Amino acid sequence: MQVHIKDDKPFIDMMDDVLQQEGETASWEHFQMAYTAAKETNIDTFTGLVAPGYLPHMTFHPHQLEASRRVVEEMNGRAILADEVGLGKTIEAGLVLKELMIRGLVKKVLLLVPASLVNQWVNELNSKFHIPAASQRKQYVWEHYDVIVSSIDLAKRSPHREIILEQDYDFVLIDEAHKLKNSQTKNYAFIQSLKKKYCLLLTATPVQNKLSDIYNLVSLLKPGYLGSYKQFKDTYGDDRRDAEEHHYLKELIRKVMVRNRRGETGLQWTKRKVETIWIDFTEQERLVYENMQDSTSAAATFAKITLLRELCSSREAAYLSMKKMVEENPETGNAYLPVMKEIEKLPQHSKALKVVELIKAAPPGEKFIIFTEYRATQFYLQWTLKQHDISSVPFRGGFKAGKKDWMRELFEKHAQVLIATEAGGEGINLQFCSNMINYDLPWNPMRLEQRIGRIHRFGQKKDVQIYNFAVRNTLEAHILELLYKKINLFERVIGNLDHILAELQVSDVEKEIKRIFADSRSEGEIKVKLDNLTAVITETGEQLERDKLHG
């Protein structure tokens, strides 16, 4: 065999030392058990994934297993994982890492992810994959832990940078890797100079604007694979719309990139049924709403819009905001205190009563998730449901992981309703429930998609019923009618919504919409502006569909 064979020479010297001393050595039982332990952990085959067998608590979807297998076997552990949102890139990456670790190919690992996701990565690697990952907080961690999760911004700063560049990493992972599309940036150079045996780049949008985006990503993984930059440009140009023309390029890229699309996963996605529940304010409520709307007093326009939104949700939400504003800025008291007096007098919120009515009308035990934007509304709804003998549990993003799991379990086993605030939208899967009430709507389509994604995902067996609550003739009505219905978000899964928003360079949709409301002088103007926004979102989506790198 034309290959270097390394023998275990130190062992015999050690053995010699032990046997020279006349003391007792290992017992037969322990000697046998040590052999069994080694034999059981040795993997006697080059091919196939063994990691799933180590993770009996996890259920992997076929496309995830196949993606991980391809990365390990065919791509030799250097790949771009570019599944569409929601298909489980993180799971695939975890599986690849676990496989390489079990096979003894990887020990030292660095994962660079957005700062907001560091803890989630650490938790998932530990709980789902039994990979002892630590988050980088203190300097010493770099050298003392084998698996580190950090944000790239932290990692590239001194003194971390110097320490990291000295390490020999077996495996480096970059989440949201499309941020590295520009090879002239400091981040790019930093990643390029890391010592890395295996490397995964995760992104849902491998080609964002220019064809050179993909060139730069691939060059991080396999320099030279797509030729030099000049050759690449000369051959393919830089318009991503041309990508379709270059079958050869597509083939090349397919060898370093895994991209699953929802439509191709072979999954039967259950349907989304959407129903709008219109609510009429009582006369008393409407009066308060209109007074507030018409007030031209000290209240800043932005603040006013927030208050109107809150009033559509609950008296408590609006009241608490006003109270806080007055406390922080007593001059606003003139404007707000009279309104607060009026709010105090309001009876139950019409919308909350409608929720009770809807749940009471459902078959007994039918579970519901209610999403609201406001903590105050969450408390109020919990109280209201209790008054009507409906059991509920609260859920917030701020809960610790253990509490989240506990609440989820309470909901699954004992409660009929889970009331979640927006922050609770991420990080738990609730596919055992198929009814969702959007008690109030977020003004960012991405966040709405995430809400729906909690229940409309793998494992959901029933059609998903979505109820959108909106009070007639309010801001809510505009958002529902003019934004969400137009982009058809409820019925279809917009796989590349995040991509569309990135393309539009609308980093904060919510602010954008607030500005529309604040700057418009009439209903008509609001309508026109929202129409323009939705038209652009829809068109960009269609454009992107056409430009997709692979068909």
Place this chain on the structure above:
Amino acid sequence: MDRHTLHQFLKKFFLTNGCQLIEEKEGLLHFLLTPELDEELMNRPFYWRYKKRLGQEGDPMELTLLTDPNETAEKAEHIHFGSPRLHKIFRLIRDSAQVARLYEKVDTASRTPLYPWLIRNMSVHFSGKRKRTETHSVGLQLLNGQLETDWMENFSQVEFKQQISDQCYCLSPIIRYQSGYQRISSYMHTYLDTIDDSWVKETKDTLKQEEDLLAHFFDQSAQEELEEEIREERAALYKNELDAVHKRLVPSIQMETINAGIFYLSEETARKLFHKKEA
């Protein structure tokens, strides 16, 4: 390892390490640990450090393990293949049983000679584009050089003791165990020559391809007139990438000894077991 085997394995591990079995039922094991195992397994170094500083004996914890995934119990943890706890236990076992000197348990009234055997258990790691590991157990009789494979498997039912049985006596080895160890290595080399090595060629082909790509990429850029500093940077990058390629793609075989020992064995048992194997 199925879960019944795992159950028995764990039970044996804790019992032979002196732990007290408090409760056992189908799929559940409940032990009172020894201070030593508590320190190794329970992750509370501060507790033990303080206790020692105070000169006190610590109270070891109880541990309940569920080998049946469907079982539940209070303060219990599921243990399965791949759980960190089990791998910690595997590690402990391997570290504590690297070398043995053992004597077959023989019930006899007459003087019985015991023959010395060197037993060497090995993991053989094949690293190429991918990796696999074979497990080998080879025994060498240290008087006549007789070599037997699958030694552990064949002798799993034989009883060995740390003390020699009455009436038995050991024969002195003619082959030193250092050279015995070497003979087993030579045997392994011969074996490795006989098995499929297409993975080596595949790996070398891929290695060549990737080296060529890298050379091409970094050469192209060097042609442009670059400043000294940038050229050095590129050279460093090239070296980095080349190192990574070599780490992934230079094929190798590594023999790692799991454990080894001198086993004294009666002629009768040896004959019986190897005869059975041939039959």
